[in-house]
Amino acid sequence: MPTNADLSTVIVFVLYLVAVLAIGIWAYRKNNDMGDFAIGGRRLGTFVTTLSAKATDSSQWVFFGLPGAFYISGMRNIWLIIGLTIGFYLSWKLLAGRLRTYSSKVSDWRTDAPGESVTLPGFFANRFRSNSVRTASAIFIIIFYVIYLGSAFIATGVIFQQIFGGSVVTGTIVGAVVVMVYSSLGGYLASSYTDLVQGLLMWGSLIAVSVVAIAKVGGVGGFIEAISAENPDLGSPVAAVELVGDSWITAGSSVPFVAIVSALAWAFGYFGSPHILARFMGMRKAESARGGARLGLFLSITLLGSAGVVGFAAIAIFGSGLENPEDAYMALVGELFPSWVAGIFLAGVLSAVMSTADSQLVVASTTLTEDFYRAFINREAPQKTLVWLSRVAVLFCTGVGILVALRGGTILDLVGYAWAGFGASFGPALLAALYWRRATWFGALLSIIVGGSTVILYRMVDTIGLYELIPGFAAGLLALWLGSWLGPKKKQAPVTAQFDVLTAR
Template sequence: MTHLIVPVMITFGVFLLAMVAVGFWTYQETLTFSDFALGGRRLSAPVAALSAGASDMSGWLFLGLPGAVYAAGLGAAWIAVGLAVGTYLNWRLVAPRLRTYTERAGDAMTLSAYLEERFEDSSRVLRLVSATVIVVFFTVYVASGLIAGGVLFEGIFGGGFEFALTVFAVVIVVYTVLGGFRAVSVTHTVQATLMLCAALALPAIAIGILGGFGALHDGLTRKSPALLDIGANAGFDGLHWTPGHSLTAVAVISLLAWGLGYFGQPHILVRFMSIRSTREIPRARRIGVSWVVLCLAGASLIGLVGIAALDHPLDNPETVFIALCAQLVNPWIAGILLVAVLAAIKSTADSQLLVSAMALTEDFYGAFLKRRASDASKVLAARATVVVVALVAYAIALSGGGVLDIVSYAWAGFGAAFGPVILLSLYWPRMTRAGALAGIVTGAATVLLWKHIDPLLGPLHSGIYEMVPGVLVATAAALLFGKLVGRPPRRVWSGPLQPKPQNTTTPGLTPPTFH
């Protein structure tokens, strides 16, 4: 690994300086709070699509997924299938209506603001609860990203983890504070391109060195035929691969269920809100889904070629990408490929940092503390909260205790808490505030408590992924309370976009429109 230090140090340095430069460049375009929060709702289709993909995948694309395939074979790729399907359905079902509805909801800048307006919640409880869920989970999520970046730096360059963590955090904070959503989205376009190139280039190079797909097939079959069986999970003991066991229906459902999480991820949904027109969405969908499919396929292939191409089995399967770069690729090319890992980690951490800061600014400061805050003061508050959230996440990352236990539920937690509620808010006109609140609370609670509930079920104990019961319980609660408790919203949300009323009956809410 020592032969990589200088090339990787130079490529990493150029990349991080370029990200800071983008922050300074977009600072001139960030004049209003809408600019800082949603880029003024003027992202083009390619930028919105690539930004959504980059903010979604994180370092998991190059560390977790290849590692899972390296250890278990093609059976682990069911998760990639679920994510690809979930991405498509999110663009198809959620993106067009959410873009339109959030504009009608008083030009809502956050999901919490949209939900409050959509369900005419004058009590503001729905906004408070949803914003709290976002801030808590995403602050820890940011800490996870900072830890991953620090570990990557330390693993390649050596030195102290704290120093590596500090450098990584400072760079993210600088360009996010300066350019806000616009800076984050522009950098995501570059990072998504790097991620795609790395996901395709590394397996192509490795397969070429092996002698083609036939040689890859033969190499995997010699290790264990189960590696190429989509219905099996090959066993890996650190030295050898064995036939393992066949995947059960519960295991396949659990892997596919990762795709359900997309409907409730605030850092992805905000990209739909920021695209400049619903007419751009079909093009963005094609770009976004194609990018995701290619990246997931490439990452899965990296895990397989690692089995056949590496000289020795890896103690940590999640280092297969780094090990292939070190063994097979020219150091300067390896530096560029490893920058893609850094880009993947950073693109998710900065998205989560910005969403957390916007929830604090718009849903707490603007909604409760200073309702008549000027646009300039809200921009200043947003920049300050970026720093505050980053400092808290940095402190969590340094201490490390208990972070991973909470982060392991975050994807499922957001998917269960917000996914059913967002879908029902877009497709069930008579859904009530009580239904939305019940869905958010029960979805999050089920995910957080499932590991304690599942073992108590005795013969029914399944080991299923928390996402599945979380989504089912949240949907049932939202439908039940949405049908029986409270009155449906009086405003009609479907149909052509109507001019915004000039008067309001409830602070912060648009009065209902009768038809």
């Protein structure tokens, strides 16, 4: 039985869980076909879409990994924030509007009848008129989502254990079941509107912790002074500072160039992440991309910037006394706020996890239903049947994700690996689908296979610490060019003709 102080935390936390489940039940009645379940019937506005996309992107690493990184090595981690912010902005500018338009207008290549593409593999298949491209993209989606879901469920286990006690294993299963229930009931709508709540909670909690922490140490001046007292180089983006023992040591003359490039390269992950691209496909209108780019830029800077401030605040308040750097946010919440407020902020941590996991479950389940069952087993399946099969697929994907989580692993490492896999597998192919008239089905197929495989293989041979997304994305681009120029072109005429229709003003 929790103490009185702990009881208020539990009550607030349970109310949050009830709220997200209620959204799932509400959205359940609005899912009549696969378009509703997969992309919400393309009826979400700019604000909901943008906040949902940012919440989906900002998983548990924003509360644990990023503050922990700033606590350990200071401002050198700003390169990661810059890379992610640029990537999020460019994805809105380059991809959002076109993907929304093309995915709604591209014809079903098997019948040449007007139709919509509600999944990324489905869009690739219709754009390049090839089921081989659909199959390859669907396989890599499932592979990397299994890894991503495992990392999310590990985090839910840790959070549930901290609040309710018990084992991490129990917390992992309970947290996964909660996400599974509202995702299977409400699909994309439930995922998007819970992301709205979760995104606001994430943003508000990080801002509040940052502001209160700075005020506690005497304002901005006291904040900077306290950090500089530990090591002046903590504020430098190019100083190689590391926490060694109980003090911060400047380990080298500068941050290695490979480390900076690897951090900036996280930007490319946005070009191929299906759970974020689904938000673009589900917008009410393509024109929302303009407002989404501006709002997304603001959200990215303030959300990720606040996570960095939290890491610095832990240095200012606790010095080198934190046993685990990734506990910086949790330690500050316990130090600065009463227990009932802590319940809200702990819900903010879980919301970061759930907002990503729910989107991944919906995308993975609709991929299994739309791009395997409907594409190859029963093309004439009724819409109601497909929706229910998608719900069953959510259960299946949850079970696999739990198994991965129970095997253990580092959360941030799993997230980075899956992020690289998505960016390298689908980024080059999607850019070509939207912008390159001469891209062929063979080039897209080769790009997906080579890009995704390079991420998997490069990790096994890397000796310099280069982020696997860089060689993976480069290999995907090269394979796209070689495959399109040197590969078979017998089926290219209708592909080019359709692209001309899509791009005609």
